[in-house]
Amino acid sequence: APRREVLFFPSPVTCTAALLGEPRPAPCPCPLPHGDSPLARLLRRLLSARRSLELCLFAFSSPQLGRAVQLLHRRGVRVRLVTDADYMALSGSQVGRLRQAGIQVRHDQESGYMHHKFAIVDKKMLITGSLNWTTQAIQNNRENVLIVEDAEYVEPFLAEFERIWEEYNPA
């Protein structure tokens, strides 16, 4: 059966060191709670990628989500990131860091915003909603994220990603 899940934010701040493979003594001595949270669930879905990750994100400044994407890239997952040019220039953006790590990044040249906030894992799981990938949104805003495996949604989002990817080709 296709996975159908909804995450609501704001998320409590929980320790994500184990999820992100950061070396720590066991049990982790940090003062944060170590239980489940919407952010931990979002990270777990992303980190389930084995082959490909398409990211189409208006804003991307969350350090935890940035580390998750870098981890997938190091594991050999093919990561492609489309983002909005206006937001990319802001301080705190993860986009420059990801590009330096060797991840393919393209951005719009348009007057309107590239306002999507979605990810596609292994071409079969769509992660989409109102949540921009910023610490402000994760910790302070009321936001939603849907985890979707129904082809009726995944396929059109994949096609939208490929359209934008080609359109933003600088070549």
Place this chain on the structure above:
Amino acid sequence: APRREVLFFPSPVTCTAALLGEPRPAPCPCPLPHGDSPLARLLRRLLSARRSLELCLFAFSSPQLGRAVQLLHRRGVRVRLVTDADYMALSGSQVGRLRQAGIQVRHDQESGYMHHKFAIVDKKMLITGSLNWTTQAIQNNRENVLIVEDAEYVEPFLAEFERIWEEYNPA
């Protein structure tokens, strides 16, 4: 089978007079195209409401969407609107107009944003995505809207709406 549909924006500007029940000679003499568009589809889904419409919207300034909501209110559909206080104060917001028309409106008192952008039609169809209900977003941005009838998504969004509705109760 549950309806599963995705709308992508920006939407071409099309005539919405017939959808919104505005009196016009037939065929409509206005210079706009009269075919289908993502905005026309969104309006049609909203206007299918017969009993209830829950709206949970960060930003609401689109005149066409405002007219659709007023039309539903006049038809006797029970409309409830939750919105973000910061955005509500901006000029061009439809919220004051809807409140004057007798529609129940509640807004947050919080520091974080109420950043959702969803609607629930007759407690069985969820309309959610990245799209703020503004003309800028509809006509200029890359945005997505999902039309969803699967209970695994509709039920948690309804519960989230009721939670927020109670929490924002000024009484």
